[in-house]
Amino acid sequence: MAYESQKPQSPVKDRPRKPKFRRRAEARPDEVLDAALALFTKRGFAHTTVEQVAKRAGLSKGAVYLYFPSKKALLAGLVRRAVVPVADMALGVIADYRGDPRPVIRQLVGMLAANMNDPKVFAVPKLVIREAVGAPEIAQMYREEVLDRALPALAGLIAQGVEGGHIRQVDPELTIRSILGPLMMHLVMAEVFSIQSASGLALDSLVENHLAILFAGLEPEEAKP
């Protein structure tokens, strides 16, 4: 019974006929989520009050509870909103590709890196990781709707590449960690500890360095000194 974030009563899209009466409020839930995302990201869930969210969205505290039944529902709503596009992106790229997985991996890693600075996109997963302890349901929701869809697809892509002889014999599931891990670590170092690599100031250098090592490492064994 918990965390129904979706339109408790707002007539967002009840029936196509009957525009009945509208008013200047329709995008309200979205505005509230925007405010919540900004504050949760900056100060964390626990240290953000509902009133702060309300004020930032230009509403009163009470109005927030018109759209969301609880503070946690704000978190859930945030995840919901971010969930579909992310998973779809990954799946769209992978599709039913056959052949050397490396070009697809390059595209995927590139897309992730490109979005890593966009708060609107990456703030949500970061939030989920941070708040997973205090709100396990949120973590599970994210897992079910994003990870359980995207990771198997990626593993399939790798397995297919191994079978086709395009890359060396590796464990597909474990190799996922080798593909995405460096990106995640870079993110954590930058976000949590404000560590920027002295050399490459841009994400591009990271991607380049990472993929050079990774792709050479995935090369099928043939010439072994």
Next chain:
Amino acid sequence: MAYESQKPQSPVKDRPRKPKFRRRAEARPDEVLDAALALFTKRGFAHTTVEQVAKRAGLSKGAVYLYFPSKKALLAGLVRRAVVPVADMALGVIADYRGDPRPVIRQLVGMLAANMNDPKVFAVPKLVIREAVGAPEIAQMYREEVLDRALPALAGLIAQGVEGGHIRQVDPELTIRSILGPLMMHLVMAEVFSIQSASGLALDSLVENHLAILFAGLEPEEAKP
């Protein structure tokens, strides 16, 4: 003026002479920290009350404030206690090694993986990452006392390997992310999302798969089809 965790007044080591033991307390601060670590890890900092920590340590709430001036000081104390051994471990392994860095990297990664399941060791960095938003001073302390010592050493190891021609031309700082990132990602997947790889149930498979790719990827370019 904030977060002086160290013995505000506990007579831990005031003068060497005078073995006369007080009530029954000397290891008290450590016991409190043990309790705090367990609870912070399980429920998170915000959702743990000082009274819970006290009860678990077999003390009253007030007694905790005899040893630590604030709740945040518990976090700081935890980090302090874990800081020295971790950094020392890494530095001890790296030392002034010269030659192919891969054996050293193998040893390092192996040690990290071996400790990844030991809560006593890895709970603290996980905690730091999680609570960094609400307590930036803690994150900075961890950074200064661990990362700023260990990471440059690791980067130096790699740079030296590149110069010596033992591994291919890579950016040392960025390559750190390629070495440790997969481990971190594995940790996050397991801890936050309870995702276990279907294949290898043990960490060993991960390390093996990761290092196989990494080391092949670091091989100096010579035979290029």
Next chain:
DNA sequence: TGCAAATAACTGACCAGTCAGTTATTTATT
């Protein structure tokens, strides 16, 4: 007896969630 160690009761601040009441917008009536 004296005094540190420890306690338990207490205080004040904070905040999620509620609700009685107000304002803005739409519909109905003339």
Next chain:
DNA sequence: AATAAATAACTGACTGGTCAGTTATTTGCA
């Protein structure tokens, strides 16, 4: 077109509960 009735959108004061930190008091060793 003007006005009244209806109702959706919103407000902000209030409540109940939690909890970090403090203080008055007790305990027990020397």
